[in-house]
Every structure is written in C-alpha cells, then in structure tokens.
Amino acid sequence: MKTYNIYSEHGQEGLGAFTDDRGTITDIFYKANMNHGCVITNQPGAVRGNHYHKFTTQYTYIVSGTLTYYSKSIETEKPAHAFVAVAGDMIISEPFEIHAMKSGPDGCTFIAFAEGPRGGEDYESDTYRVDDITQ
Structure with a gap:
C-alpha cells in the first residue's frame, strides 16, 4: 500500500493546485492511465473489500469521513x-495486495479508480475474495 494526501506536501511529482477568486482546482492524479472510476458511499462501520486483484492497481481517494484501510x-x-485515511488521502493497492476497508463512525465516501480491468462489465473479472483481514 502506498498513500499520499493531496492537500499536503507529499512528494507526488507533477501534482499541483490552482486558486483564484472562484475557488481551487487540486490535482489528485498526474499522467495516470485510469480505466474506471466510481463513487462509493459507506454507512458507519461498513466493511468492503477483502479481496485482491491480479492485474489491477486500485486507487482509493477519500472524499469525506474516515476509513481504516487494511492491506x-x-x-x-x-x-x-x-x-486510518481522511479526506484528501489517496491509497494505492497494487496487484496481489489484499485490501479491505472499514468506514469510520460517521461513514465514508470515497472514489475508487482502477488501472486495469475493474469496472462496468469487468467489475468482478479481476477480483479474488479472501477471508476477512480487518479482524
């Protein structure tokens, strides 16, 4: 697992932010080849994941709430x-890395991006389930 927060100094080459009187545009990726993205909302304490991918790198961007990410x-x-991830954190799980998430006491909304076959009709084609690793 790799992590960085888009709102702090993180050493991610090329990321930046632009601010004017209308607001701010903040990069979450730069020169990344994404095949899929989806917004996932979670009730407090909800557990997701407990799987790995053989060909997909998964990027999880925290929009709101907190999430304990296991890998x-x-x-x-x-x-x-x-x-423990907070708003602005990006978590990267590479192939053959088991990962699971448990949302915090206020729930959590995140965006999951995939570099590889992990969306639409392919959503389950590169998903290999495992026993619960959050225990």
Missing part, C-alpha cells in the same frame, strides 16, 4: 497493516 501481501500470514 497485506498475498504471500504473508502476518496481520494486515492498518492505515
């Missing part, structure tokens, strides 16, 4: 690493 390699028996 681990499919090659380890160790417990998952947990990261």
Whole structure:
C-alpha cells in the first residue's frame, strides 16, 4: 500500500493546485492511465473489500469521513497493516495486495479508480475474495 494526501506536501511529482477568486482546482492524479472510476458511499462501520486483484492497481481517494484501510501481501500470514485515511488521502493497492476497508463512525465516501480491468462489465473479472483481514 502506498498513500499520499493531496492537500499536503507529499512528494507526488507533477501534482499541483490552482486558486483564484472562484475557488481551487487540486490535482489528485498526474499522467495516470485510469480505466474506471466510481463513487462509493459507506454507512458507519461498513466493511468492503477483502479481496485482491491480479492485474489491477486500485486507487482509493477519500472524499469525506474516515476509513481504516487494511492491506497485506498475498504471500504473508502476518496481520494486515492498518492505515486510518481522511479526506484528501489517496491509497494505492497494487496487484496481489489484499485490501479491505472499514468506514469510520460517521461513514465514508470515497472514489475508487482502477488501472486495469475493474469496472462496468469487468467489475468482478479481476477480483479474488479472501477471508476477512480487518479482524
């Protein structure tokens, strides 16, 4: 799992923001090849994921609320690493990385982007389910 927050110094090359009297435009990607994007809303405590992809890199951008994001390699028996994400955080899960999410006490809205087959008719074609890693 890799993470960065679009509102802070993060070392992501090329990202920027432009502000004028109308408001601000803030980059969340730069030179990324995305195949799909969807908005996902979650009730407080909702758990999603508990799967991995063989060909897809998944990007999860937190819009509002909080989300505990769990991840681990499919090659380890160790417990998952947990990261509490807030608005502006981008979390990147690469192929063969098991990931799961649990929304915080106020719920969470995020946008999931996919670089690879993970949208529309292909939504389940690169999804491999596993036992719950949030425990």
